[in-house]
Amino acid sequence: MSRNTKINLVLLLVVAALAVLPLALGLGDHKEEPFAGADAQAETAITELDPDYEPWFSPLYEPPSGEIESALFALQAAIGAGVLAYYFGLRRGRRQGEERAMARQEADDAGAVSAAGASGAEGA
Template sequence: MSRNTKINALLLLVVAALAVLPLALGLGDHKKEPFTGADGEAETAITEMEPDYKPWFSPLYEPPSGEIESALFSLQAALGAGVLAYYFGLHRGRRQGEQRALAQRDAQDPAGSEAASEESTAGRA
């Protein structure tokens, strides 16, 4: 097994442990809902301080259950991660393409490559 494979397996175990251990050990406040978000806790704190408080607006869409709300949130997170991964992959691919083009130019014309690389770095600065 290669070193990278061992590191990846170890990282996967750590992530799994971080996800499962709090659930298995029952950590957290058992008096409240098990997975309340910041919005729910903020609403509770506001109603304790100001019982007559009325929200400024209401949600545009209220999911019928907590499971659907969690699924929509997960979908939103996955789409965001996909957009970020696409952007970084595109950026890396362009950079690698530029490096390959410079390497091919250097291989074809070793004498003129120094001037070309100086021009390209001067243009970026």
């Protein structure tokens, strides 16, 4: 087994441990809702500090359930990842195209120089 393979396996185990251990050990103080978001935690903290607090704004759309809210959040993340992947792919493609064009230009220039040299040698 190569060194890179060993390193990759160790990194994979570390990532798996970081994902599984908090769930297995029940870390966190979320007894009612284990996967509550930051918004829900902030709302709870504000209500505890100031029970008479009135929010400044109300949501434009309130999903009917937490599952739909999670699905919309995942969709938003997927669209963002797609946009980033498209941008980086486009950038890489342009860079590769420019490198190919430069290599083609250098090859054409070298061919023109050698052709000029050959025609100059024939004339002498």
